[in-house]
Amino acid sequence: MSEVRRMPSSVEPRARCAVLPLLLVLASACGGGGAGAGGSGTAASAGSGTGSRPDTVRATVPGLYPEGVEYDSVHGHFLLSSLSHGIVTAVDDRGAVTTLVDDSGNVSSVGLQVAGDRLLVALSDVRAALDTTVAGRAGLGVYDLASGRRLHRVDLGGLFPNGRHFANDIAVDADGNAYITDSLSPVIYRVTPDGKASIFVRDTLLGGRGFGMNGIDYDPRGFLLVAMDQQRALYRIPIAAPDSLERVDLSEPLAADGMVLGPDGHLVAVAATFPGGGPRKEELVELTSGDGWQSATITARAPLDASASPTTVALRDGDAYVIQAHLSGMGQAEPVRTFEIVRVPLSPESATGG
Numbered sequence: 313m314s315e316v317r318r319m320p321s322s323v324e325p326r327a328r329c330a331v332l333p334l335l336l337v338l339a340s341a342c343g344g345g346g347a348g349a350g351g352s353g354t355a356a357s358a359g360s361g362t363g364s365r366p367d368t369v370r371a372t373v374p375g376l377y378p379e380g381v382e383y384d385s386v387h388g389h390f391l392l393s394s395l396s397h398g399i400v401t402a403v404d405d406r407g408a409v410t411t412l413v414d415d416s417g418n419v420s421s422v423g424l425q426v427a428g429d430r431l432l433v434a435l436s437d438v439r440a441a442l443d444t445t446v447a448g449r450a451g452l453g454v455y456d457l458a459s460g461r462r463l464h465r466v467d468l469g470g471l472f473p474n475g476r477h478f479a480n481d482i483a484v485d486a487d488g489n490a491y492i493t494d495s496l497s498p499v500i501y502r503v504t505p506d507g508k509a510s511i512f513v514r515d516t517l518l519g520g521r522g523f524g525m526n527g528i529d530y531d532p533r534g535f536l537l538v539a540m541d542q543q544r545a546l547y548r549i550p551i552a553a554p555d556s557l558e559r560v561d562l563s564e565p566l567a568a569d570g571m572v573l574g575p576d577g578h579l580v581a582v583a584a585t586f587p588g589g590g591p592r593k594e595e596l597v598e599l600t601s602g603d604g605w606q607s608a609t610i611t612a613r614a615p616l617d618a619s620a621s622p623t624t625v626a627l628r629d630g631d632a633y634v635i636q637a638h639l640s641g642m643g644q645a646e647p648v649r650t651f652e653i654v655r656v657p658l659s660p661e662s663a664t665g666g
Contacts, residue, residue, distance in 0.1 A: 371392060383627065388400045389405075392424075394422050415453060419449060419464075434453075478496045479492050493527075498515055512554055527581065536549040537549075546562060560607060579643055611660055614658055621640060
């Protein structure tokens, strides 16, 4: 999730039908335009798509504000989180929606990760990302992917009791351990498959004033890649030696939000970029590395519509689908009703740097 900056503390994020009593001033990382009720506004337009894959999937769930998206290839639908409701919604290519997870006590669901027959959900309280007087939450929900039945709900913030908390994104290693970023504390948590939680790494490089860590993913060679928002950086963290974390040498600075490492080893991310040192742009970028992520280069890019608040990306049969979260609508008199999952083509020819 990109940083969002201000709102009153008197908020009930789980209210189903009422407008959220938020007064949001979104960070430029989330876009500042009006929230629409439809339309893609990105590089891909609605249509029949590639083969049977659509260009745009529209989920009509008023006030959902889905920061996270995953594609469940087993059941053939996308999964959306909800900053406002704390639920997880399944949506098929026709736009038919069902609630998969509605777990009492969840305030905000953020990052999602499909891991075998399980769905992992980062559990937070959106108010903490907006109001420094709110302590926030960090937790992990583990659910059966088919039924949405809860398997575990793990408190993480209690492991670092003096910090503020916002569990943001999740990665899973080859042994099924989950790693969860906390955007408001300089810690990454680890949760074993049977629900035992610990602090995986704590380092001042991973936090500080303001919004810190964002997206995370696991490279099967044995390390994590972690995005740092304000630093416009990526970090490489070895699983076997997390204290040996190091900053990736990027071809240009970028503030990545959600990201996913594809089977080809390329990293696809929704990011704020600054091509040639110029004005900030919202883009989908592909990064590649030839030295095990000691360094990385942007090799493909496509523009995104900042006003629609693109937050993260899911891969479906090699295609990148970006969720448009319309976060600027959270404080409006009428909630945004429809949220788009848009296929955004990336190709090496588009890597112009500008």
